[in-house]
Amino acid sequence: MKLLPIGIIHTPFKQLEEMPIQPTGAIGVKGVVEVFEEFWAGLKDLDGFSHIILIYEFHQSKGFKLEVIPFLDLQPRGLFSTRAPKRPNPIGLSTVKLERIENGYLHIQNVDILDGTPLLDIKPYVPEFDSYTEIRTGWLEQARKNVDTQKSDDRFK
Amino acid sequence: MKLLPIGIIHTPFKQLEEMPIQPTGAIGVKGVVEVFEEFWAGLKDLDGFSHIILIYEFHQSKGFKLEVIPFLDLQPRGLFSTRAPKRPNPIGLSTVKLERIENGYLHIQNVDILDGTPLLDIKPYVPEFDSYTEIRTGWLEQARKNVDTQKSDDRFK
Numbered sequence: 001m002k003l004l005p006i007g008i009i010h011t012p013f014k015q016l017e018e019m020p021i022q023p024t025g026a027i028g029v030k031g032v033v034e035v036f037e038e039f040w041a042g043l044k045d046l047d048g049f050s051h052i053i054l055i056y057e058f059h060q061s062k063g064f065k066l067e068v069i070p071f072l073d074l075q076p077r078g079l080f081s082t083r084a085p086k087r088p089n090p091i092g093l094s095t096v097k098l099e100r101i102e103n104g105y106l107h108i109q110n111v112d113i114l115d116g117t118p119l120l121d122i123k124p125y126v127p128e129f130d131s132y133t134e135i136r137t138g139w140l141e142q143a144r145k146n147v148d149t150q151k152s153d154d155r156f157k
Numbered sequence: 158m159k160l161l162p163i164g165i166i167h168t169p170f171k172q173l174e175e176m177p178i179q180p181t182g183a184i185g186v187k188g189v190v191e192v193f194e195e196f197w198a199g200l201k202d203l204d205g206f207s208h209i210i211l212i213y214e215f216h217q218s219k220g221f222k223l224e225v226i227p228f229l230d231l232q233p234r235g236l237f238s239t240r241a242p243k244r245p246n247p248i249g250l251s252t253v254k255l256e257r258i259e260n261g262y263l264h265i266q267n268v269d270i271l272d273g274t275p276l277l278d279i280k281p282y283v284p285e286f287d288s289y290t291e292i293r294t295g296w297l298e299q300a301r302k303n304v305d306t307q308k309s310d311d312r313f314k
Contacts, residue, residue, distance in 0.1 A: 001214050001275070003158045003246045039245065041223035044235030048295020055212075055248055057158050066198035078201030080279040083286065088196065089160045089277045091212055091248070095287060118158070120246045122237040126297055129240070130252060131288045138205020140283055 005118035007035040009056060011111045016060065019152040020112050031096075031111035033119060040104045043122075047101045051125035052108070057118045058090035071152065072143035081138060092117070095125050162275035164192040166213060168268045173217065176309040177269050188253075188268035190276060192261045200279075204258045208282035209265070214275045215247035228309065229300035238295060249274070252282050 011031035013019040020026040033054065035043060046052065064086040067076040079087065097109040106122075168188035170176040177183040190211065192200060203209065221243040224233040236244060254266040263279075 001160045001162075001277075003160065003248075005158075006245050039223065039237075042236035042245075043238075044224065045238035045296050046235055048293060048298075049238065050291070050293040051289050053250065055246075055250070066196065067201065078203055079199035080196075081200075081202035081206065081281050083280055083283075087278055088163050088199075089212075091160075091278050093210065093212070093250070093280060095289060120158075121244055121248050123240055123250060124238050124294065124297065125289065125292065126240075126294055127289075127292060132208050132252060132282065132284075134207070135282065135284060136205060136207040137281065137283055139202050140281065141205075 003057070003120055005057070005120065006039045007033055007119035009033050009054065009113050009115075009117040009119055011113050011115045011117075013113070014115050016114060016152050017154055019114060026110050026112045028109060029111045031108050031113065033106035033108060033122075035104045035106065035119070037104060043101060043104065046122070046124065047098070049098060049124045051095055052098050052106070053093065053095050053123040053125050053130070054113070054119060055121040055123070056092045056113065057120060058085035058087070058092050059116070059118055060114060061085040061087070061090045064088055073139060077139055091120070095130070160214070160277055162214070162277065163196045164190055164276035166190050166211065166270050166272075166274040166276055168270050168272045168274075170270070171272050173271060173309050174311055176271060183267050183269040185266060186268045188265050188270065190263035190265060190279075192263065192276070194261060197261045200258060200261065203279070203281065204255070206255060206281045208252055209255045209263070210250065210252050210280040210282050210287070211270070211276065212278040212280070213249045213270065214277060215242035215244070215249050216273070216275055217271060218242040218244070218247045221245055221247075230296060234296055248277070252287070
């Protein structure tokens with residue numbers, strides 16, 4: 001399967017080291033999604049949604065290991081139980097707040113994405129599809145209390 | 158960007174026409190995710206999570222239109238404001254319930270995915286990253302009340 005970018009994500013984060021690791025640690029951080037003009041017609045009606053799901057390429061992640069020490073923990077975990085960027089298929093996923101759309105530029109908030117990231121897809125965030133209660137989160141159960149203040153470092157370069 | 162499947166998703170849905178359109182319409186529907194053996198080490202710790210996000214290829218969707226009439230509506234909407242499978246990059250996204258893992262087979266529930274679908278990635282579902290309140294859902298605001306009973310048909314073949 002071959003993918004082609006439909007846009008570019010612009011953010012304040014020029015380096016992996018200074019980036020929040022998830023949107024909850026990026027509250028208020030603003031970014032702009034530049035959608036290529038040939039896809040603008042597909043943006044109709046999107047401005048009715050307060051949140052959107054961005055699917056993108058972890059373009060600075062090369063290779064992968066099947067066990068990693070995640071930012072939120074001190075011991076190796078299975079890769080698929082983490083959100084680490086080095087994956088067999090380096091696809092990233094972030095739900096962000098959509099502020100407004102201007103001429104194919106999506107102004108977004110709560111951005112945890114590296115500047116210059118190739119955009120692959122946009123989907124509307126719909127709680128009936130995407131939100132669950134009564135959940136368990138394994139090793140993250142304790143660790144996720146620290147997620148808001150944790151920053152990225154160079155471990156996934 | 159080139160992607161290679163890391164597994165295959167097995168479900169009761171052999172045809173697009175009989176499929177629920179989202180997991181909420183598929184409550185209790187069981188499926189099995191077969192992860193290829195070379196990736197099994199990456200599944201460690203995943204069984205601690207009650208819900209997982211599957212990223213997969215819409216392998217039966219060819220081509221795309223930038224405006225579509227979604228299952229839940231009667232008028233054309235911008236493609237990126239819908240979850241329609243025919244997209245510039247045909248990447249699917251479903252959060253499912255994880256029942257248990259046995260020898261690289263993930264037994265899942267609430268499946269809205271076509272049988273034989275190529276798996277691209279697995280991510281743990283974490284409410285702090287993936288769940289939002291105080292949201293707006295545009296054209297879906299009224300329509301989504303019907304989402305549980307709506308079935309797929311042949312419009313995206």
